Amino acid sequence: MSVSHEQSRPVDRRPRLQGRPVDSCPALSPEAERGSVRRVTVVGEEILSRPCQEVTEFGSAGLSALIDDMFLTMYVADGAGLAANQVGVGLRLFVYDCPDDQGIRHVGHLVNPVLDLPDPRNRRLIDDFEGCLSVPGAGMTVPRTDRAVVRGLDKDGNPLVIEGTGYFARCLQHETDHLFGHTYLDRLSKRDRKDALRQMEERREEVFALRAAKAAGLGR
Template sequence: MRPITRWGTPVMHRELETITVFDDDLETLVKDMVATMYAAKGVGLAANQVGIDLKVFVFDCPDDDNVQTTGVVCNPVLHLPEGKARNLEEEDEGCLSLPGAFTGCARPDQAHVTGVDHTGAPVEFIGSGLLSRCLQHETDHLFGTVFGDRVPERSRKKLYKQHQDLAEDYPDDWPVTILIDEPVIER
């Protein structure tokens, strides 16, 4: 598990490096990202959210039909509907890199991502609802866009205020500290 990098850190606001080497180091990164995502109770996590300058994200997220989809995408290409097929949904959105803050963000209700997984094998994911939003959100991260860049200034200010109000709940090394400090419950 790794600490989550916050908005404002340079790696969060620039396009990341294309992955060309699919090795044990990448596999370890992906495993760490999955563990971090679950510890933070997220549905997706991009490499820059753990401070790494590589185009890879992981996710575990339901679609509109409540079908859970998990995956790893390296070097994603996002395909969104256009014209009459494009239908925007405004839903609350949050980000593990600005924990505790949510605001409405309009995004297309369908998304299609292609790329390769951490072994270099081709992958393709098509999603609706929350899965669509997740695929768009995580791909955005790899190109230096945080969802706050997609909302009006007033909403962005609200996000930062919400985050600031909850900052003490999310220490700098969150979710590492939170998990360490939680009691272990044996079953």
């Protein structure tokens, strides 16, 4: 079996915080420790189907508090990412705590993200299972590119470039979609969308109960 030069390079398996390797990252991020749990919006609510507005004020206590709350809400709901409109705020912002296919953990937030996908001639689409905290209890196979770059800012207005592969690339694409007013349901056939909504109706109350129990376990 041949190994390409790219595959043979050593991989730094330390977690990535805001795109940079760090020696360690706690299971519950510092943001979540400061945050409060917010209600997660559900597909069908108008805020999920309209494009979000750009953030124009940086370094504010309000923006920091929103990010803190989004991190805790994401953890309570067992998510890998969460967009601001999923907690009822129509701003271009998402948070993430997501592994890639090499098991490297990526943790951070991104404000006003712009997605940069590979050239279509070099693009590799992967069909894989995908769920959404705003479609509770449902999951379907969705095609996504196996690599993605997102450019944006942190909460203080500093530029960020976050690159993802595998499952983390899927997360970056999924959350950016939210900020344009789309969920993964919009990428499904009518038949698969109907199936996903059926799954949600059958399982949503169980999912809500699990989230409430986890929040209570965290004292929130």
